[in-house]
Amino acid sequence: MNSVEALLREDLRDFGGYRSARSENVEGSIWLNANESAWSSVADPPGVLRRYPSPQPESLRAKFSALYAVDETSLLIGRGSDEGIDLLVRAFCAPGQGSIVVAPPVFGMYAVSARLHGVRVVDVPLVDGDEGLRIDADAMAKVALAAGASLVFLCSPGNPSGEALSHEAIEKLARRLAGRAIVVVDEAYIEYADSPSSIALLAAHDNLAVLRTLSKAHALAAARIGCVIASPAMITALRRCQAPYPVPQPCAERARAALTPAALSRTRDDVARACGERARMSTALAELASVRRVYPSQANFLLVRFVDTDVSLARLLAAGIVVRDMRGLPQLGDALRISIGTSQDNDRVLLILAAADREAA
Numbered sequence: 621m622n623s624v625e626a627l628l629r630e631d632l633r634d635f636g637g638y639r640s641a642r643s644e645n646v647e648g649s650i651w652l653n654a655n656e657s658a659w660s661s662v663a664d665p666p667g668v669l670r671r672y673p674s675p676q677p678e679s680l681r682a683k684f685s686a687l688y689a690v691d692e693t694s695l696l697i698g699r700g701s702d703e704g705i706d707l708l709v710r711a712f713c714a715p716g717q718g719s720i721v722v723a724p725p726v727f728g729m730y731a732v733s734a735r736l737h738g739v740r741v742v743d744v745p746l747v748d749g750d751e752g753l754r755i756d757a758d759a760m761a762k763v764a765l766a767a768g769a770s771l772v773f774l775c776s777p778g779n780p781s782g783e784a785l786s787h788e789a790i791e792k793l794a795r796r797l798a799g800r801a802i803v804v805v806d807e808a809y810i811e812y813a814d815s816p817s818s819i820a821l822l823a824a825h826d827n828l829a830v831l832r833t834l835s836k837a838h839a840l841a842a843a844r845i846g847c848v849i850a851s852p853a854m855i856t857a858l859r860r861c862q863a864p865y866p867v868p869q870p871c872a873e874r875a876r877a878a879l880t881p882a883a884l885s886r887t888r889d890d891v892a893r894a895c896g897e898r899a900r901m902s903t904a905l906a907e908l909a910s911v912r913r914v915y916p917s918q919a920n921f922l923l924v925r926f927v928d929t930d931v932s933l934a935r936l937l938a939a940g941i942v943v944r945d946m947r948g949l950p951q952l953g954d955a956l957r958i959s960i961g962t963s964q965d966n967d968r969v970l971l972i973l974a975a976a977d978r979e980a981a
């Protein structure tokens with residue numbers, strides 16, 4: 621038994637998952653094995669949607685393999701990182717038992733997937749200091765070991781903290797939890813960060829999994845395409861827990877189009893633009909009298925504490941500007957999260973908040 625199998629849910633160790641008609645690797649010219657219609661839909665005259673899609677579209681896998689510089693056997697394509705999170709919870713936590721460790725305030729899907737699976741969520745809060753909202757990796761390791769947690773979720777750059785974790789911190793955690801728990805690094809915003817992806821750490825740590833997505837920097841949120849990148853043994857285990865045809869054909873098509881050299885070059889330009897706007901917004905917001913604190917950010921949003929959050933939020937809303945109210949999250953009773961928009965969008969945010977400052981003065 622390899623170390624991934626040892627961490628896998630005991631009741632799933634001999635589980636093969638669903639065997640779809642597409643699982644069998646055979647050649648043929650007349651396909652009558654999947655009960656698909658013999659005729660195409662009015663909605664799809666060329667009939668490209670008539671057949672079930674490939675469970676893991678080969679050409680898309682090849683493109684992801686090149687983009688993330690990993691072997692195809694280390695990749696699982698799914699419906700956004702959300703599906704990756706859910707698969708990890710379902711594969712590694714026994715339902716109704718076990719626990720995961722998260723560092724709130726953080727992206728809510730880790731806790732949602734755990735709760736739906738009957739798994740306990742153990743919180744190790746972020747620590748608010750001069751440098752921003754930071755994880756306490758040492759406390760996370762201790763708590764995970766004490767609770768016997770199966771998974772520890774890290775978010776780097778953090779949503780909403782904006783903090784990018786160092787490779788040293790991630791590796792230290794992975795080493796301390798080796799053979800005991802899996803460390804998941806959610807890199808939904810890594811394209812906007814100065815630091816490199818933790819994919820490079822996978823070779824040395826078989827209890828590490830990295831989540832990547834096309835939803836943010838690649839501007840394909842509605843296509844619902846994301847990847848889990850991990851050891852081949854972990855990918856095989858997750859694949860057995862996944863739905864038979866998780867990647868809709870039209871979505872795979874758009875994803876492929878987003879990964880051509882020309883598209884990737886455009887994405888890099890747009891990311892650079894977003895980072896430039898982030899720096900400009902961060903400085904300008906910090907100068908406003910109504911702003912208490914702007915957190916450093918390695919992502920495409922800014923976490924901002926306001927003096928009177930009700931008033932600032934109402935001003936923005938009255939101007940048709942919708943930002944994320946973070947006040948329901950622990951430690952963020954006065955905070956809003958503002959995504960980086962186009963320079964016109966951002967100008968508008970600054971204009972409205974500056975006008976409110978002048979009126980209050």
Ligand SMILES: *Cc1c(COP(=O)(O)O)cnc(C)c1O
Nearest residue numbers: 700701702727779808833835846
């Ligand atoms: C937006 C976001 C995601 C993206 O989820 P998808 O399912 O890939 O759209 C994942 N993790 C975090 C922290 C996010 O903020």
